[in-house]
Amino acid sequence: MNNPIGIFDSGVGGLTVLKEIKKKLPAEKLIYLGDTARVPYGNKSKDTIVRYSIENTKFLMQFDIKLLVVACNTSTATSLRILKETFDIPIIGVIEPGAKKAVEITRNYRVGIIGTEATIRSSAYKEEIKSLNKKISVFSKPCPLFVPLVEEGLLKGPIVDDVIAHYLKFFKNKDIDTLVLGCTHYPLLKSSIGKFFGNEVKIVDSATETSNMVLQLLKEKGIISRRKKALEPDYYVTDAAERFLKVGRTILGKDLEKVAVVHVGK
Amino acid sequence: MNNPIGIFDSGVGGLTVLKEIKKKLPAEKLIYLGDTARVPYGNKSKDTIVRYSIENTKFLMQFDIKLLVVACNTSTATSLRILKETFDIPIIGVIEPGAKKAVEITRNYRVGIIGTEATIRSSAYKEEIKSLNKKISVFSKPCPLFVPLVEEGLLKGPIVDDVIAHYLKFFKNKDIDTLVLGCTHYPLLKSSIGKFFGNEVKIVDSATETSNMVLQLLKEKGIISRRKKALEPDYYVTDAAERFLKVGRTILGKDLEKVAVVHVGK
Numbered sequence: 414m415n416n417p418i419g420i421f422d423s424g425v426g427g428l429t430v431l432k433e434i435k436k437k438l439p440a441e442k443l444i445y446l447g448d449t450a451r452v453p454y455g456n457k458s459k460d461t462i463v464r465y466s467i468e469n470t471k472f473l474m475q476f477d478i479k480l481l482v483v484a485c486n487t488s489t490a491t492s493l494r495i496l497k498e499t500f501d502i503p504i505i506g507v508i509e510p511g512a513k514k515a516v517e518i519t520r521n522y523r524v525g526i527i528g529t530e531a532t533i534r535s536s537a538y539k540e541e542i543k544s545l546n547k548k549i550s551v552f553s554k555p556c557p558l559f560v561p562l563v564e565e566g567l568l569k570g571p572i573v574d575d576v577i578a579h580y581l582k583f584f585k586n587k588d589i590d591t592l593v594l595g596c597t598h599y600p601l602l603k604s605s606i607g608k609f610f611g612n613e614v615k616i617v618d619s620a621t622e623t624s625n626m627v628l629q630l631l632k633e634k635g636i637i638s639r640r641k642k643a644l645e646p647d648y649y650v651t652d653a654a655e656r657f658l659k660v661g662r663t664i665l666g667k668d669l670e671k672v673a674v675v676h677v678g679k
Numbered sequence: 680m681n682n683p684i685g686i687f688d689s690g691v692g693g694l695t696v697l698k699e700i701k702k703k704l705p706a707e708k709l710i711y712l713g714d715t716a717r718v719p720y721g722n723k724s725k726d727t728i729v730r731y732s733i734e735n736t737k738f739l740m741q742f743d744i745k746l747l748v749v750a751c752n753t754s755t756a757t758s759l760r761i762l763k764e765t766f767d768i769p770i771i772g773v774i775e776p777g778a779k780k781a782v783e784i785t786r787n788y789r790v791g792i793i794g795t796e797a798t799i800r801s802s803a804y805k806e807e808i809k810s811l812n813k814k815i816s817v818f819s820k821p822c823p824l825f826v827p828l829v830e831e832g833l834l835k836g837p838i839v840d841d842v843i844a845h846y847l848k849f850f851k852n853k854d855i856d857t858l859v860l861g862c863t864h865y866p867l868l869k870s871s872i873g874k875f876f877g878n879e880v881k882i883v884d885s886a887t888e889t890s891n892m893v894l895q896l897l898k899e900k901g902i903i904s905r906r907k908k909a910l911e912p913d914y915y916v917t918d919a920a921e922r923f924l925k926v927g928r929t930i931l932g933k934d935l936e937k938v939a940v941v942h943v944g945k
Contacts, residue, residue, distance in 0.1 A: 450727050451717060456830075458919035461716050561827040564722075572841045579838055653724035 414636045417442035417647075418627070419473030420482040423465075424452035425660040426560070426597035427484030430507060431646060432665055433624035434482070438631070439643035444476050448677065450652035453560055454487040455529025455596075462531065466492035468678040470500055472649070478502065479636050482627060486595050486619070487529050490537035503630060510626045511593045511619030512541035518615055519549060519591040525584050525614070526553040528595030529560065538595055552587045556580040556596075563598040564660055569605050577602070577609050584610075593617045601664065648672040680902045683708035683913075684893070685739030686748040689731075690718035691926040692826070692863035693750030696773060697912060698931055699890035700748070704897070706904045709912035710742050711750075714943065716918035719826055720753040721795025721862075728797065732758035734944040736766055738915070744768065745902050748893060752861050752885070753795050756803035769896060776892045777859045777885030778807035784881055785815060785857040791850050791880070792819040794861030795826065804861055818853045822846040822862075829864040830926055835871050843868070843875050850876075859883045867930065914938040 418438075420431055424447050431445050446469055448454075454462050466488045470481060481504045483489045483496065489506030497504050515524045526538040533555040542551050558576050567573050584592070592614050594600055600618045607616055631637045650657050654672045661669045684704075686697055690713050697711050712735055714720075720728050732754045736747060747770045749755045749762065755772030763770050781790045792804045799821040808817050824842050833839050850858070858880050860866055866884045873882055897903045916923050920938045927935045 450723060452722075456718075456922055457716060461918050557831055558824075558827055558833075561824055565823055567824075572838070572845055575838045575841055652727050656722055 414479070415442070415638050415640060416477050416479040417444045418480045418482060419444050419446070419476065419478035420484045421446040421448065421469040421473060421488070422485040422597060423448050423454040423487065425449070425564070425657050425664065428661055428664040429597050429600045429620040430482060430484035430623050433620045434627050435646065437624050437628050438637070440638045440640040442638070442644050443646035444473060444478065445646055445648045446473055446677070447648070447650045447657055449650045449657055453529070454485065455531050455557065455560065457531065459491045459531070459535075462487060462491045463495055465678070466496060467499060470496055472675070472677045474500065480505065480627065480630065482623065483507065484597055484623070486532045486597060490532045490535035503634065505623065505626055505630065507597065507619045507623045508537050508541055508595070510622035511595065511617050512538055513545065514617045514622045515591050515593050516542055516545045516549065518617070521588065521590045522546070522549045523587065523589045524549055524551050525587065525589040525592040526551060526595050527556050527580070527592065527599065530555045530557055532595050538593060552584060552589060554580055554583045559596065559602060560598045563601050564656070566660070566663060568601050573602065573605050574609070577605055581606070581609050589614060591615045591617060594619060645670055649675045651675060651677050680745070681708070681904050681906060682743050682745040683710045684746045684748060685710050685712070685742065685744035686750045687712040687714065687735040687739060687754070688751040688863060689714050689720040689753065691715070691830070691923050691930065694927055694930040695863050695866045695886040696748060696750035696889050699886045700893050701912065703890050703894050704903070705909035706906040708904070708910050710739060710744065711912055711914045712739055712943070713914070713916045713923055715916045715923055719795070720751065721797050721823065721826065723797065725757045725797070725801075728753060728757045729761055731944070732762060733765060736762055738941070738943045740766065746771065746893065746896065748889065749773065750863055750889070752863060753797045756798045756801035769900065771889065771892055771896065773863065773885045773889045774803050774807055774861070776888035777861065777883050778804055779811065780883045780888045781857050781859050782808055782811045782815065784883070787854065787856045788812075788815045789853065789855045790815055790817050791853065791855040791858040792817060792861050793822050793846070793858065793865065796821045796823055798861050804859060818850060818855060820846055820849045825862065825868060826864045829867045830922070832926070832929060834867050839868065839871050840875070843871055847872070847875050855880060857881045857883060860885060911936055915941045917941060917943050
């Protein structure tokens with residue numbers, strides 16, 4: 414029960430999920446893998462993303478993890494089912510929690526989803542929401558420039574506002590009351606996105622919802638750590654750590670300790 | 680002498696180089712590899728890019744190519760020397776031709792370079808230019824958002840102008856008279872970049888300069904194809920071809936035939 418929780422993402426975005434889990438469960442040991450050598454996943458094919466996701470999970474399994482969090486919407490959308498069939502531990506993705514929350518809070522049954530091309534193409538959010546309440550209308554829009562913007566540290570200002578308007582004007586006549594940020598990078602653009610909608614649309618951040626589900630699952634299974642003190646996470650990346658450290662500092666608001674570069678896959 | 684010419688890039692950008700070679704040498708058989716499963720290279724470490732470049736070259740060597748063109752600035756900057764040491768065929772990169780042209784046309788000896796983070800970090804252009812004429816001052820600026828913009832098909836308009844201004848205002852007080860587009864994607868932004876400088880700066884497009892060097896090398900070695908008719912290139916990609924086909928159409932102005940998906944590397 415003191416075993417670690419494994420978390421992987423294609424890069425640095427999943428740190429928004431790690432941050433929320435750490436806030437709720439400080440005594441858990443978290444091991445994070447960012448596949449920075451092969452980022453981004455969002456514009457790659459399903460077969461390739463599945464292969465990468467399996468390789469990432471195998472890497473984390475060596476630490477005898479008690480729970481795996483797939484902190485990447487693209488991996489969750491394309492690979493969660495296969496991972497659950499392949500590995501014999503509890504696995505939580507980032508899509509179900511965000512979809513559930515959207516279904517819970519929408520009042521007019523009109524929900525928007527934004528994410529990478531691969532996430533939107535998979536229809537995973539739409540299917541999840543429809544399976545919970547088929548009366549809800551779902552409107553989806555891929556926003557491929559959002560991840561590069563965040564990775565460049567551009568979180569607000571005229572360029573960000575222009576790019577947000579470029580994509581999100583799609584929702585202007587859709588009358589949505591809820592928007593799901595279907596990519597772990599997007600919480601960093603939350604205030605700029607909120608501004609675009611004049612804060613009339615409720616924004617669901619899957620990082621927060623996922624951490625709630627992790628807490629609940631650990632409780633249900635009775636495997637919450639009994640440690641008394643907080644632990645720092647271990648970080649692994651598959652390529653040069655500089656950019657990871659830079660964007661990581663933006664996300665976590667502090668320097669990351671213990672980052673190691675590893676080779677994952679064949 | 681009728682053997683093919685191999686060309687590789689991290690993705691679709693190298694097609695700007697292929698296009699120029701095809702224009703000058705229509706009877707050559709061109710074989711293009713776009714490593715779309717691992718794109719982009721620009722934000723990855725030197726070791727990783729070298730490994731990818733060697734794997735790409737090995738793939739092309741199986742076609743018994745008479746010449747290799749490294750149509751990727753990032754690969755050229757980090758790996759050209761190692762590739763030349765490892766493989767026993769003539770190899771041309773995209774940096775030397777652009778650097779030579781810049782040295783030839785600058786009048787005030789002040790040259791700007793733009794490219795990906797990895798290309799700029801390598802100082803390859805600066806070293807090449809300084810080796811040709813050490814009196815020339817070189818000013819370099821990485822522009823990480825340019826590739827995502829081009830891949831999104833955003834080549835002009837207010838977002839493009841804002842992003843261009845965001846990076847290129849760096850050159851405003853540098854008094855350069857020549858700017859080298861040190862990334863194979865950037866020729867697609869050439870007119871927007873020219874507009875930013877009010878067309879007062881000469882823009883060097885390494886795709887054109889590289890094709891000139893290919894022609895010259897084939898002549899010198901007496902290995903120009905003796906075929907009488909034009910041939911269509913063969914295209915290989917390492918991941919889903921949809922995006923490659925889409926951006927490829929933008930670059931070549933026509934649909935790409937004969938595109939196959941292959942696995943490269945271990």
